[in-house]
Amino acid sequence: MLVANASLSGCTGLNSAHCAAAGDGYPGSASYRTTLSPAGHLVVAVCLGFIGFFGLMNNLTVLVLFYRYKLLRSPINLLLINISVSDLLVCVLGTPFSFAASTQRRWLIGAEGCVWYGFANSLCGIVSLISLAVLSYERYSTMVTPAEADSSNYRKISLGILLSWVYSLMWTLPPLFGWSHYGPEGPGTTCSVDWTAKTANNISYIICLFVFCFIVPFLVIVLCYGKLLYAIKQVSGINLSLNKKREQRVLFMVVIMVICYLLCWLPYGIMALLATFGPAGLVTPEASIIPSVLAKTSTVINPVIYVFMNKQFYRCFQSLMRCEVPRRGSSQKSSSKVATKAMRGAAVTGPRQSNDFLYMVASLGQPAVTVPQLHVSHELTINITNGHSSDNTPVVV
Structure with missing residues (x-):
């Protein structure tokens, strides 16, 4: 991930051997210093170890669930998998190296490793952010125009996933070719975009x-x-009464999503801007490491919010833990079909709005088995069909 760079100066007042060790392997290590204490490095290492372990386990679990249960392979769930893949790559390609560097209190894989670390983690971090935006747009557009999970939907989601990677490459490749550059940051245990260079080239990027x-x-x-x-x-x-519960549930999920997004990335962005536009020395290594760690916690939080709060995934997770076959009622594809058939059978505005709402709830993770239980859809379908049939069995259900 991108990590805020601290403003750094020479090793004045510090032991020169210690400075050389701290900057070993960095480009421009002679002008790099670290003021983080051994206890501080230990705390950072513990936090990174926690983030790396649980981020790896959470995202691997998501991929195992997607591989094992076919009912999870709906178009919108592919975006969740893309987020998990990018977060998993951060846990594999980034966190272990920063964890090892924190335990040794210096960077361990040299200048080229520093550039590679900065590029790989920036790439995966931006992919995760763009995927969250694409996911929000897809949920909204699905609610407005509900449709079955056909091949066209899969193509549209695949284009969204491709867009997230291409868009990320557009902004992470330039530092490799001269528009800004990747270098050391914070207490000397991670690398990222150089936030401190005051040149027009760097500031514009x-x-x-x-x-x-x-x-x-x-x-x-x-x-x-x-x-x-x-x-x-x-x-x-x-x-x-029914809609109030749904509204509260969706509002709760949206508030959690926005708060966690800001909690992980806002301190990071603020620290980067302060380091870029503030006076030299304004952002210390101790201060810069906090938003760095917060940004990495997104690899742990994203699977919890976007997957395990999704009842569809959660039921499959319970089945996985119990070695059971999940109930077919949790299939998103089924919910899609119910909502689409209801939309096609509706002839007035009221039922159409109701069915839009039903599909929207399903797209946010409500299990499809609950859709037929919604009295709104049930009653409206009876009213529509009563003029043409004598029985009271809802056609849609």
């Missing part, structure tokens, strides 16, 4: 990176989930 890889994804997430909540309120007149 940092401004573009901040706007297009932090602000834009955040605005997309807030806008899409805001519209999604507004759509829920539009159907509040159909069944007040």
Whole structure:
């Protein structure tokens, strides 16, 4: 991931041998110093060890569930898998090296390893952020135009996944070719984009990176989930008591998503801007390591919020732990079909809004087995079909 760079100066007042050891393997190590104490390095190592272990386990579990249970292989779930893959790569390609460096209190894999670390973690971090934005847009667009999980939907999601990787490459390759560069940061145990160089070349890159890889994804997430909540309120007149529960549940999920996004990435972005535009020495190595660790916690939090809070995945997880076959009712594809058939059978505005709402709830992780239990859809379907049939069996169900 991108990590905020501290403003660094010479080794004045410090033991020269210690400075050389701390900067060993870095480009420009003669001007690099670390002020983080041994106890501080130990705390950072413990945090990184925790993040690396649980991030690896959480994301591996998601991939195992997706591989084992075919009912999870819906188009929108592919975006969740893409997020897990990018987070897993951070846990494999980044966290172990920064963990080892923290235990030894210096970088261990040289200058080329520093550049590779900065590039790989920046790439995977931006892929995760863009995927979250694509996921929010897909959930909103699915709610507006519900459809079955056909090949066209898979193509659209595949394009979204490809977009996230290409977009990330667009912003992580330039430092390798002269627009800014990757280098040491913080207490000397990680590498990232050089936030401290005051040249026009570096500042222009940092401004573009901040706007297009932090602000834009955040605005997309807030806008899409805001519209999604507004759509829920539009159907509040159909069944007040039932819709209030759904609205509260979706609102809770949206608030958690936005808060965790800001908690992981906002301190990181602020620290980077302070290091870039503030006076030299404003951001110390001790201060810069905190947002760095917070940004890496997203690899642990993302699977919990976007997957294990999803009842579809959670039921499969329970089945995996119990060595059982999951109930077919948790299939998103089934929920998609129910909502789509209801949409096609509706002839008035009220039922159409209700079915939009049903599909939206399903797309947020509500198990499809609950869809037929929603009295709104049940009653509306009976009203529509009563004029043409004498029995009271809902056609859609």
